[in-house]
Each structure stands twice: as structure tokens, then as C-alpha cells.
Amino acid sequence: MNEIKNSCTDTLNLYNTYVNKGWAKLAELMNLPQEEKSAGVYIFDGEDNQYINCGGYGVFLLGHCHERIVRRVKKQLEKLPMSTKIFLNPELAKASKELANVAPPGLNNVLFTNSGAEAVEASIKLAVLNNKTKIVAAKNGFHGKTLGALSVTGREKYRKPFKSLLTDVYFVEYGNVITLEEYLWENKGQCCIILEPLQAEGGVRLPPSGYLRQVRELCDQYGALLIIDEIQTGLGRLGYWWGGEEEKIIPDILLSGKILSGGVVPVAALIAKEEVFEAFNKNPLLHTSTYAGNPLAMVAVQETIAILKQDRIIDRAKLLGETFGVTLKKILYECCPNLVEDIRGKGLLWGIELKSEGIAGQFILELLKQKVIVSHSLNAHKVVRLTPPATLENDELNFIFTALQRASMSLNEKYIKN
Secondary structure (H helix, E strand, O other): OHHHHHHHHHHHHHHHHHHOHHHHHHHHHOOOOOEEEEEEOEEEEOOOOEEEEOOHHHOOOOOEOOHHHHHHHHHHHHHOOOOOOOOOOHHHHHHHHHHHHHOOOOEEEEEEEOOHHHHHHHHHHHHHHOOOOEEEEEOOOOOOOOOOHHHHOOOHHHHHHHOOOOOOEEEEOOOOHHHHHHHHHHOOOOEEEEEOOOEOOOOOEOOOOOHHHHHHHHHHHHOOEEEEEOOOOOOOOOOOOOHHHOOOOOOOEEEEOHHHHOOOOOOEEEEEEHHHHHHHHHOHHHOOOOOOOOHHHHHHHHHHHHHHHHOOHHHHHHHHHHHHHHHHHHHHHHHOHHHEEEEEEEOOEEEEEEOOHHHHHHHHHHHHHOOEEOEEOOOOOOEEEEOOOOOOOHHHHHHHHHHHHHHHHHHHHHHHHO
């Protein structure tokens, strides 16, 4: 026991000295253990306590260390883990085909990246190359934290086409097409719009029915390019292959990530219509990355897509999500009704909006005590987010519901008495 405690203390000291003092302080205040291993729906700490992971910011729809994906990555690791970027990469070619085949019709060109933020940057650059220099985004939307590595890249040839990249961004209310149409009308043919089909980090905000369809129609009417950011919502998280599928919209550029490698290797991707991607086809050096498209990530992508298809994960996420949502509401509204403002979600992405940020933080801690991991929302700190795996069995699902009940009752007792 002392060895485990000392190990955790050593890690905390290393964080304090070399990683980030703020993270170290937060971990100490929350008395967080250190992760040791993972398997299936579980994370294990140093004392071999197991936690069901309903967090992870949307990555683990297939759970942890999926046997098929790990086996495929191990085999590739021993054969060719990284590519030269000069020779042809067969795993990149095969992964591109597989991803294009599950994308909406007409999106056939794929560019792999290492992270979602990189995919977003690539999409904005591609929009600029298509003469869409005015960027429209939604308030409370979240697309990553990179400022633009291109700004500090010391070669004029690569910077010149994107000099207006971040100078003209206009924010509109999510779900409201009135101000959007006004802006598109005033700037005909100059705009690209980047939206999420559901604002995850924004607090699991669902748009009104028909909103995405209206946005697509406005883009067609005013010559705007539509980027749909499905990094967190795509590949089954909402019970559909893609969040825009319900309204049958086809964007000009689609962004994917999170689930894309089954939670084993970092990877994301941009998928575009051929006419939009043409600028990158003409000059493939305009956007490159040393590690993007590496063979390890590419075999993980191939295996993940195969599992999503063969195990009918999308259907399972939809059915499981319906049960999850109904039970989640029942528990929270029965056990701590005066502390909850709203519960909303779709598929296996749910948000619990509490009365204050402090109550939300306490709820996360209460769930940790019950051995369930959840996430906060980066753009809405009052909202606790649950993104459970689609691989949950009935006993594991019941464990989560029991944990939610106990944590809710404890929260109610703490705040109502006080």
C-alpha cells in the first residue's frame, strides 16, 4: 500500500516540477489516483480498483484496448510502425478507402491528421484555398485549441495563401439561422461555415429540428462552403454513423476523430468533396505532417471501421442510448430534482446541467467515489457529460445506474441540507 501511495506521490511531484503545476494542484485537491491499465469498459488505478469509464471526451465508444485493434497495431508495430513519407503507404491508402466508404456520399478525398484540432486547421486552410476567406462559427462551439502553427512557419511560400486565415471570423447563435442568413447574404460567395451537429463541449446543446438542413440550404443559396465537425459526434456516438445523417445533409468537408482508431492510437481526419479538395490535389505540400497517416494509426482505423460494421455498434449505441437517457433522467429527477436544470443528449452522449459549476464539480467527485468516470464540459462548466461505451453489458450498465443514484442522493443531501 505504501509503495502505491509513494508512486502516486512521485508522479504528482513530477507533474509539479515538469508537467504543469495547475494540473498537479487540481489532482491533489481531487485526490485523484493514477491510471495503471485499462481493459474493456474499465480503467484501473494503482490499487487495482476498477472504474467504469463514461468519460474520455468521447473517444472510447469501443471501450479500452479492444483485442482486435490492439492485435492489429502490435502486428504493424513489429513490421513497419512509421513510414518514410516518400514511398507509398499501403495502410494509408486502405484506411482512406474505408473511411470514405462510410462517409456521406460524394465525400471521397481523405486527409489524415494526428488530432482533431489539426483536422480543423486543415479544413480552414482548404476553405481559404477555395476562396472562402470569411469564417462563420457558432457561439459556444468547440473545435480545438491550436492558434495556427502556420503563423510561425518560416517559409513565405506556405504562408502566403493563408494570410487572411484568422482575421475574419464571425460568430452566430447556434440553432438560429436568421443572423446566419443575413451575414451570408452580405458576403455572398466568400464564406465557410463550421458547425457541430450537436455542441458537445458547449454543454451537449442540440439544435432545433431541421437546423442543419436549413444551414445546408443557405450554403447552397449563397455560395458558402459547409464544414461539419463530427470529431466527437461521428462514427456512432449519437446512434448514427454521422450526426448530420438524421437530416440527410452532406457537407463539403466532414471532420472525424475521437472514435476513429478505437481509442488505441491518436488520429483524426478530414473528408472532402473532390472539387473542394482539388487545391490539395494540385499541391500536396500545402498541408503536411510528419506523423499523420502513420501505419500504426492507419491499421487501427481500418480495424475500428470493420468492428463498427461487423458488431453493429451504431445500432447498439442508438438502442443503448435510449435506455441510458430514460434511466438517467429518472434517477436525477427523483434523487436531486432541485439541483438539476436540464438533462439532454442523444445516443451515447448525455449532459447533465446542474445549478452551478460547484455542484457540477462535486457531482463528478461523487461519481468517482462510486467508481464511475465522467467528463466536465470545456465551454459549459455547469454541465457534466457522460459518454459511455457501446460495449457495456447489462451488469455494467446497472453498476453505472446504481452509482448515479448514490452520487445523486449524496449530492442532494450535501446541498439541500446546507
